Amino acid sequence: MQYGIAFLSVVPLRSEASDTSEQISQVIYGEHFKVLEHRKKWSRIRLGNDKYEGWIDNKQFLFCSEEEYQKLHRTSPKLVTNLVDFINAENNQLIPVTQGANLNVLKLLNHQFDGEYVTTKQPKSNFIETALSYLNVPYQWGGKTPFGIDCSGFTQVVYLLNGYFLKRDASLQVTQGEPLSFIEESEPGDLAFFDNNEGKITHVGIMMEDNYIIHASGKVRIDRIDHTGIYNAELRMHTHKLRVIKRIV
Secondary structure (H helix, E strand, C coil): CEEEECCCCEEEEECCCCCCCCEEEEEECCCEEEEEEECCCEEEEEECCCCCEEEEEHHHCEEECHHHHHHHHHCCCCEECCCEEEEECHHHCEEEEECCCEHHHHHHHCCECCCCEECCCCCHHHHHHHHHCCCCCEECCCCEECCEECHHHHHHHHHHCCCCCCCCCHHHHCCCCEEECCHHHCCCCCEEEEECCCCCEEEEEEECCCCEEEEEECEEEEEEECCCEEEECCCCEEEEEEEEEEECC
8 A cells, every 4th residue: 555645735636537527526735645556647546634535647746654553644734824825845836725724734845834724623612713714715626726626625624624524525524413303402513414406415514603603615605595495586586495503512
């Protein structure tokens, strides 16, 4: 088995070994992973934290040893908290990084960082403040950054920045936590899940106070939520059908 780490700000994780293949997620600076299959130009990887699998360009990661991988896997992440910041690389070159970049690889890569970061679990009351920092970020399929994010990438990053791990997709996140019987039982920071006509979970958002929800749909936005689902006041219609609300923390 081979192992690797991301040394660039954000790298596409693709469904197939091709530049034109669908981006299913992104690999952020400092993430560690197993290399399941290594070809001339592409490698299929499994991310260490959420076990998500896909293909990454060989030019966009560095191999590391199993010992280095295991150390990164055991160590609590040290995460950049500013939406955008910079890593100081060799020869005084700057590498832009986004909120959520993991600084545990700094010594391994001989990089330096002087900005703000978080290392410990934060109270649940902090979740909405984190979520609001992404307000108006455009929706991007597979995105996990302040420059483009999808619904489950948004919830995953918000939870990660507060010290909690979520799985990658909404259909996987819904398997975590405990279900609530009514909206009135929800607290800010709980997750609301929505399904399609076939009953498949296709969307997720973060509950706020007073029957509001923040979620990524077109952009990260705040809408009303009721027992039917998300109500978009601009469109004057419900856009997502509520399936269940889960308490993770």
